[in-house]
Amino acid sequence: MKNIIKILKFEYLSCVKNKAFIIITVFLMGIMLLSAFLPALLMGLLSEDKDDENGQKPVISISSEVYDKALIKSEFESLFTETEIKVTKESINELTKKVDSGDYEFAVKIDNELKFTYITANNSLFSEDYQTISDAVKSMYTVKTLDKYGISQAETDKIMNTKVTFETVTTGTDQSKNYLPVYLLMCVLFIAITTYGQLVSQSVVSEKNSRAMEFLITCAKPTHLMFGKVIGSGLAGLTQLTVLLLTAFVSFGTFSSSIIPAEISEYIQLPVSTVLLALLFFILGYFMFSFILGALASFASKSEDLNTLTAPVITLLTSIYMIMVFMCTGDMVDSTFMTVLSYFPISAPMAMFVRATMTDISVWEIALSAIVQIITIYLLGMLAAAIYKIGVLMYGNPPKFGEIIKMLKMQHKANQK
């Protein structure tokens, strides 16, 4: 046990002191800060752009012979709040000239009750002005038509602006509110298990490649080496993950709360219980896959062999992730198949996380799945150590699956003697 602690400490410090590891962490923190800060910054810049150098609002010109000036003003002012609305009877040519010279931000020539010409200097790919103008014209047409039938503009506005209010009472878990954070965390879970699992396999193969293993294997038991390595790299991963999650919480909490509308922020709330469940299933999933990856890596003589050896496991992990995505998007998180997956050890970390956060299940179900996973991890750990002991002193082409089984049987026989 003492040796496991020494090995895990060495592995942990090796990881967190590694330049690449530090650079990636700082880079990701930077990306998070930037992605939280940038929208706020851009919105600030864009809102300042609306005013010209003299602090005056940009002007929009609406030229119309068919609608009443007051009606135009009231409709357009309610839709274009950051601009000054000027109602004229200018011709297309005059409007074009003034838009071109910059006098007008853009201009609209209403040709008849349901047809308009939009004149702009630069037509942005993301501009929604067409749609807004179209809505305004439609609204003016409605008011004008209803007016013919003796319904006043005030009454029309009242009818058209009537809102239906509703409330949802959810007795279990509100999937609509959980979907986005769970989906994101599942993605993080998948990336974290894959990435940190590969840290273990890289560490094994580099020790073997440098021949340090020849010496190391005589200093500590393979079981201690394997467990120390997996726990050490896992703690390093957990450290990085914690740092990144904290950065995300702080940065998005600080910068984004002011710019994200309440209706949207309601859907990206991250309850602490969800984060804790993500951490629990990260730890379980990480251990399960790291032992497998570490054991397989022990057969690689050089880094190039690693991809071939670990590809089936990574493919399996990716497949589980894809199934989870289909289950979430296909609204099948309550299905029997999903229940089976949440107890099947290999798929349980992701499947149980999804079920625990998106459906209403009992705590004992989560506990049972976790126990199944812990038992599997222990068995995999022992198996991985046995494979590791055979693999680390083996050079040349990696053995086939059948050969590994044969060697394990032989080792088991020898151990019994």
Add this chain to the structure above:
Amino acid sequence: MKIEVKNLKKRFGEKEVLRDISFSTESGKALGLLGRNGAGKTTTIRIIMGVFYQDGGEVLSDGKPLNREQIQIGYLPEERGLYPKKPITEQLIYFGLLKGLSKQQARDSAKKWLERMGMNEYKDKKLETLSKGNQQKIQLAATLLCNPKLIILDEPFSGLDPVNAMLLKDVIREMIDNGSAVIFSSHQMNYIEEFCEDIVILNAGQIAVSGNISEIKRSYPRNIIRISSVQADKITPFIIRSAGDEIESAEKDSKSDIVTVKLKNAEYKNSLMQSLLQEGFDIDCFKVKEPSLNDIFVQYTEGGI
């Protein structure tokens, strides 16, 4: 402390790689474990180290199964390598800790061995920045960190220049004098002869010959005599003339003043020496020609694998 290897057997699949290997060594002694590549030396060493399980036989220390957690074993593998990207002291401390030393002991021991190896100036450097010879010295320091009672050295001199080889020889001698038991595996027979009283030659997984080197050499026929004298030209015809019935041949070396005489019976050696002295020849050296360790090795391992 007496280390005994008794009737070791090991198979890898269908291949029997060790068959009834037995030998022993004790504190203050060095044993040479010899054999051609693939003879089973490394497998034997790995079984002693506990890396492989044997299929049969046992490894004993003072008559009891070797407890590797109680008896410190220092191992210098043939395939050298530590952590190339780690500072030297940091990894030496790590290995010391794994060998059961406290952090302070590991630090002190690392310092002591780095100084002894003349590597103190590199203590904070990464291993990969050192030359191959210096990396080997660091590996030896890692081997000896825990003050091992049993030291297993696999080709310790390969890649070392004469000065470093001398340093290593001094260190090994020191460890033997301090009471460590050393198992020495090498193809450089001169080093084996220098350090080891006993040898074990493995051939195709079994012991071809083992025992005290001098006794092995003495077991060979002692009927070839080499006589060194400035009068070699006169000695040769004298021997043929005076002792023609007792010898098989007498020849002078064409390039030196050495006469090689092959006796029919080794016991005639003393009579021959007396007759040469009575005749008044000026003799520099009169010596029985013994086989070299190299000759013994080749004889026992040729065509073995």
